[in-house]
Amino acid sequence: MAENLAGSVFMWLTAEEKTGEKYMNSPIYRCRCLCGREAEVPASALRSGQGGCCGNCVRTLQALCGPEPEVEGMKLACLTLGRPTGKKVRNSPLYTATCSCGAECTVTLSALRCAKAIACPSCQVDLAAKGYGVRK
Ligand SMILES: [Zn+2]
Numbered sequence: 761m762a763e764n765l766a767g768s769v770f771m772w773l774t775a776e777e778k779t780g781e782k783y784m785n786s787p788i789y790r791c792r793c794l795c796g797r798e799a800e801v802p803a804s805a806l807r808s809g810q811g812g813c814c815g816n817c818v819r820t821l822q823a824l825c826g827p828e829p830e831v832e833g834m835k836l837a838c839l840t841l842g843r844p845t846g847k848k849v850r851n852s853p854l855y856t857a858t859c860s861c862g863a864e865c866t867v868t869l870s871a872l873r874c875a876k877a878i879a880c881p882s883c884q885v886d887l888a889a890k891g892y893g894v895r896k
């Protein structure tokens with residue numbers, strides 16, 4: 761397969777270049793996650809939508825599973841998560857977060873858990889226009 765995925769966006773990852781390694785015959789790409797970290801993901805996982813973010817963001821998503829998760833300081837895509845505000849929106853606790861652009865925002869736990877909230881509202885629009893955040 762001569763297909764080149766470099767420059768393509770897969771959920772939160774941008775494929776940058778082939779590492780030269782393979783996983784089950786699928787070339788492994790070095791990717792950049794929205795959170796800034798690198799991840800090495802086989803092309804097959806990128807295309808199937810299984811490898812949509814780096815391992816660090818996966819750990820944050822796992823940490824968000826508890827009823828009142830303590831996630832302060834953890835990164836999720838462009839957001840650095842803060843404390844719960846004590847408020848709720850549609851029964852979901854509202855958390856503070858700081859976007860990589862520097863803007864502060866609030867996001868519901870449910871939006872974080874389902875990986876819908878990835879940045880402050882204005883960055884989120886820009887990222888969606890570039891194709892980020894969509895599971896393929
Ligand atoms: Zn990440």
Ligand SMILES: [Zn+2]
Nearest residue numbers: 859861880883
């Ligand atoms: Zn932002």
